[in-house]
Every structure is written in structure tokens, then in C-alpha cells.
Amino acid sequence: MSADPATSDVGLATLKKLPAMSASSLKNHIGEALLKAAGNGLAITRHNRPEFVLLPAAKYLELQRTHQMPLEALSAEFDAMVARMNTPSAQRGVNSLFSATPTELGKSAVKAAAAQGE
Incomplete structure (x- = not known):
């Protein structure tokens, strides 16, 4: 079984470099989220932990x-x-x-x- 990249030290450091938004804020502010994600992506958090990454299709x-x-x-x-x-x-x-x-x-x-x- 492989380690979860999101919980490794390198994975967490990489995710912390992304702009972040909570899942509830994403739901209420989708336009703002899409603008933030347009660069290299947007970390979507739940309970202050990154759970997902929203990426542009090209990325x-x-x-x-x-x-x-x-x-x-x-x-x-x-x-x-x-x-x-x-x-x-x-x-x-x-x-x-x-x-x-x-x-x-x-x-x-x-x-x-x-x-x-x-």
C-alpha cells in the first residue's frame, strides 16, 4: 500500500503553497474560486485540511x-x-x-x- 501524497511532508508543503478555500466557501463563491484556481490550482479544504485540488483543464x-x-x-x-x-x-x-x-x-x-x- 502506498502512502497518501496529501499526508506526506512533501505533499502537505506543496498543497500549502496553493491558494486555499473551504468547501463551504467554494459552494457560496464559485466564481471567486474559479479565478483563484486559474493559475496553478486551488486547494479545497475541509476542517482546515486540504481534501481536493481544483485545476484548470490545461493543467x-x-x-x-x-x-x-x-x-x-x-x-x-x-x-x-x-x-x-x-x-x-x-x-x-x-x-x-x-x-x-x-x-x-x-x-x-x-x-x-x-x-x-x-
């Missing part, structure tokens, strides 16, 4: 784009890794690995460790 779409970019990058990296594993050379390596004796595996591990230390 929300920007957040969605930046949220999707890492997933797309990871997906491309995964696809490239699968493509590298589906080569004849990789298949020979896997076959060699599963047919190796414990002694051969030990020698290979020592050799790999030495190569990493260079």
Missing part, C-alpha cells in the same frame, strides 16, 4: 501527459528487452545455461565477477 491534461510518459518509456524498454532475448544467440545462451554443470556455472560466475571488478 490537468499536462499532469496526465507527464504521468503517462514514464509508462510509455518503460513499455518501450520492455519491448526492446524482449526483442533482444528473442535472438538465436540469446536462445543458445539459455540452452547453454540449462545444460551447464554446477562446476561450469561456478567458473562462469567467478569469471563474470572478475570482469565486473575490472
Whole structure:
């Protein structure tokens, strides 16, 4: 289970930088709230705690784009890794690995460790 960003120290500090308005004030002063939210957003509070953020549509779409970019990058990296594993050379390596004796595996591990230390 992940921590709630709104209750983390960084999350609270970020929310405190936003202009804030209580939920009841929002209900009674929606025009004022929309003007305040037009910049980077407006924190909507309940019982003096930020509960929601009102954002301009463009800001929300920007957040969605930046949220999707890492997933797309990871997906491309995964696809490239699968493509590298589906080569004849990789298949020979896997076959060699599963047919190796414990002694051969030990020698290979020592050799790999030495190569990493260079």
C-alpha cells in the first residue's frame, strides 16, 4: 500500500503553497474560486485540511501527459528487452545455461565477477 501524497511532508508543503478555500466557501463563491484556481490550482479544504485540488483543464491534461510518459518509456524498454532475448544467440545462451554443470556455472560466475571488478 502506498502512502497518501496529501499526508506526506512533501505533499502537505506543496498543497500549502496553493491558494486555499473551504468547501463551504467554494459552494457560496464559485466564481471567486474559479479565478483563484486559474493559475496553478486551488486547494479545497475541509476542517482546515486540504481534501481536493481544483485545476484548470490545461493543467490537468499536462499532469496526465507527464504521468503517462514514464509508462510509455518503460513499455518501450520492455519491448526492446524482449526483442533482444528473442535472438538465436540469446536462445543458445539459455540452452547453454540449462545444460551447464554446477562446476561450469561456478567458473562462469567467478569469471563474470572478475570482469565486473575490472
